[in-house]
Amino acid sequence: MVRVRFAPSPTGFLHIGGARTYVFNWLFARSEGGQVLLRVDDTDVGRNTEASLRSIMDGLAWLDLPWDERHFQSERRPLHVQAAEALLASGNAYRDFTKDVGPREEVGAGTPWLYNPGMREITAEESARRASAGEPFVVRFRVPRELPGGVAFRDLVLRKQFRRYADIEDFALLRSNGQPTYHLASSVDDRDLRITHVIRGQDHLANTFKHILLLKGLGSAAPRFGHLPLLLGPDGSKLSKRRHGALVSVSNYREMGFLPVGFVNYLSLLGWSPKDNREVLAIDAMLAAFRIENVLRTNATVRFGRGKQASDVDPKAVWLNGQHLRKMPIEELVPHVEGALRSAGLWTDDLGGSRKEWFHAALADLRSRMNLLSDFRTRCRAYFSDDFDVQGKARANLAKDGVRAMLRTLADRLELVGTFDEATVEAEIRGLAAELGVKAGLLINGSRAALTGQPVGPSAFRVFTILGRDRAVRRLRAA
């Protein structure tokens, strides 16, 4: 049984790179009939925040790709400590009494740091004595650097990987305060939670050699690994919360009005493709086409459009969302639009009841012009409320010679016609235009402006029937 995990640390909001990692894990596991676990890697107690955890959970839930289990790493701490002690006992780890010097920032200083001198040689007896005497220490893994070989594994994405023991540093397992490090906690949990495949960013590649070593020291088999290419910001650097801020926050996309499937589709295409020129993919289509070995090895740039606005995301993402918006069954779209309308106070319960059919029909007419859910509460406002602004160009259309008077005449006539359908409305408008000797466009565009406050939108005749006779006539007169 395939079991994957997504392991965010709650030290910031969910960003687009994390979301993509989740999407790839999910697609891989589900396409293999496997399970998806969520593991909150909260070992760095000092940096964890409740707000961050909430942001991550909300963001993942919004993606609508459900997980099977959720675990908190902090709750598993005894297991981690136990593993560290086992490694210490077997000689695969040792105590390092060097005092903490903080981050080593001397990059470019020549030889890389691999271990602190003198510490590997301390005998077990002396080590135990100093520890019980209260001397602070960190527990490090003893990399068998005296051996000629190295760690080899076959990556699901990058294929054959190898690193010499001599190039792997003696990484920490336990901090001097007794807290497990990420390496220890993550590896031990992967084992205990029976994770079969670890799919994570390429920034973890160097860690993987350590984790394989660690697991081997524990006498356990390592899972399979797949390292995803990184997502780069427009400036070319790895996407990060710190550098790219709200621009890469998943909540930004949600607030802009992305459909979960539109957003997931966009993410799925960053570093992967079904190889047959299809791009607009529903979840089941992604599932059917997904192959982890088809994931690219090259980093992808996330575009933010030309401007610097948070709303100015990759135009292709918006396009993809629009494709889903107009291709998905209306019934599936409805709850999303409902949410958008609710947030603007435009939702009334009859839209789900007595006027449900009308609502669905209106969406069918409107959605080809929309790309984001938010468009329904802005550009479509006049269809759901009598309280709407008249845009500049629409105002200009109404201000043209005698247009307002003509619209009132039109209102009078439409009030009297027998059936109120598109053909009738068109006949009345064209007839009136002919009588008055003006171009039909004058009345058509004027009508749209009066009815919707906008210079653009669906066929003006259609707008009449969407709004219905009463509202249409009222708005013509009020223009």
Add this chain to the structure above:
RNA sequence: GGCGCUAUCGUCUAAGGGUUAGGACAGGGCCCUCUCAAGGCUCAGAUCGGGGUUCGAAUCCCCGUAGCGCUACCA
């Protein structure tokens, strides 16, 4: 500095020895048309550089170069 990963239109990508190097977004044009979209058609636009191997290289190898990652008692 050390250790790695990578390199195709502006961007996302297809082609894993043989194609006029394909598609999509964005951009230009045309059609449709009451507007705006949608849709259809179309134009422009790329194999980082240099060496090999081969009848033949975007594809395999090497060297450069560039970008990115890692190089913590962060994850």
